[in-house]
Amino acid sequence: MARKDSLESGTLTDAAFYILLSLQTEQHGYLIMQQVEDWTGGEMKIGPASLYTTLKKLTDAEVIETAGGSGKRKAYRITAKGQTMLEEEIERRRRMVQLAEDVLTKREERAE
Amino acid sequence: MARKDSLESGTLTDAAFYILLSLQTEQHGYLIMQQVEDWTGGEMKIGPASLYTTLKKLTDAEVIETAGGSGKRKAYRITAKGQTMLEEEIERRRRMVQLAEDVLTKREERAE
DNA sequence: TTATGATATATCATTAAATGATATAAAGGA
DNA sequence: TCCTTTATATCATTTAATGATATATCATAA
Numbered sequence: 001m002a003r004k005d006s007l008e009s010g011t012l013t014d015a016a017f018y019i020l021l022s023l024q025t026e027q028h029g030y031l032i033m034q035q036v037e038d039w040t041g042g043e044m045k046i047g048p049a050s051l052y053t054t055l056k057k058l059t060d061a062e063v064i065e066t067a068g069g070s071g072k073r074k075a076y077r078i079t080a081k082g083q084t085m086l087e088e089e090i091e092r093r094r095r096m097v098q099l100a101e102d103v104l105t106k107r108e109e110r111a112e
Numbered sequence: 113m114a115r116k117d118s119l120e121s122g123t124l125t126d127a128a129f130y131i132l133l134s135l136q137t138e139q140h141g142y143l144i145m146q147q148v149e150d151w152t153g154g155e156m157k158i159g160p161a162s163l164y165t166t167l168k169k170l171t172d173a174e175v176i177e178t179a180g181g182s183g184k185r186k187a188y189r190i191t192a193k194g195q196t197m198l199e200e201e202i203e204r205r206r207r208m209v210q211l212a213e214d215v216l217t218k219r220e221e222r223a224e
Numbered sequence: 225t226t227a228t229g230a231t232a233t234a235t236c237a238t239t240a241a242a243t244g245a246t247a248t249a250a251a252g253g254a
Numbered sequence: 255t256c257c258t259t260t261a262t263a264t265c266a267t268t269t270a271a272t273g274a275t276a277t278a279t280c281a282t283a284a
Contacts, residue, residue: 183251
C-alpha cells in the first residue's frame with residue numbers, strides 16, 4: 001500500500017473490507033469493532049486507531065456517510081458507491097481464492 | 113500494515129500471496145512477475161521494486177529459499193513452512209469471502 | 225456517594241508495506 | 255551497431271496499520 005491510494009485503485013484493505021461488510025446494516029463505530037472481532041472469532045481485531053482513521057478515510061472518499069446517531073454515537077451507512085466497491089472487492093477476492101485452489105490442485109495432480 | 117510484521121502474525125499481503133502461489137513451481141523472479149500479471153489479466157502487477165523486496169523478506173523469514181539458478185537468474189522455491197503459511201492464508205481468505213457472501217445474502221433476504 | 229468498568233470517539237507518533245524511479249548488465253535480434 | 259527484452263537490485267517516498275494515549279459518558283456495584 002503505497003504510492004497509490006487503495007480506494008482510488010478500487011481495492012479494499014482487510015480493515016476497509018470488514019468495515020463495509022459490517023455497514024450492511026447502519027451502525028456506529030464501536031459496534032463495528034465488536035462485530036468484526038465476533039465474526040472472526042478474534043482473528044481479526046480492528047482497534048480504535050485503525051477503525052476511526054479508516055472511517056474518516058472512507059467518509060472522505062464517499063464510500064460511507066454519517067447517518068445521525070444518538071448522543072455521542074455517530075452512525076454510519078454505506079453509500080451506493082461503497083456498495084459497488086464492496087461487491088467488486090468480494091469478487092476480486094473470490095477470484096484470488098479460486099486461482100489458488102486451481103494452482104494447488106494442479107500441484108497435487110503432478111505429485112500423483 | 114504497521115507495528116506488526118505480517119509474516120510474524122501469519123498473514124500474507126496480496127503480493128506475498130501471489131508470489132508463494134507462483135512458487136508452487138520453482139521459478140526465478142522475473143517469471144513470477146509475468147505469471148502474476150498473466151494470471152490476473154493485468155489486474156495485479158508486481159513491479160520489480162515490490163517483487164525483489166518481497167522476495168528478500170520472504171527469504172529472510174525462511175518462507176522461501178534460493179534454489180540455484182543459471183547465469184544471472186536466481187531461482188526460488190517455497191519451503192515447508194511457506195507451504196503451510198500459504199495454505200492457511202488461502203483458508204483465511206476463503207473464510208472472508210464466505211462471510212461476505214453470507215452477510216450479503218442476509219441483506220438481500222431482508223430487502224424482499 | 226463514589227468509583228469502577230464498559231461504552232464511545234479521536235489523534236499522534238511510529239513501524240510496515242508498496243512502489244515509481246532509477247541503475248546495471250547480459251542476451252538476442254534487426 | 256543499436257534496440258528491446260530479460261533479469262536483478264536499491265532508494266526515497268507515500269500509504270496503511272496500530273500501540274499508546276486522551277477524553278467523556280453511562281450503568282452499576284460497593
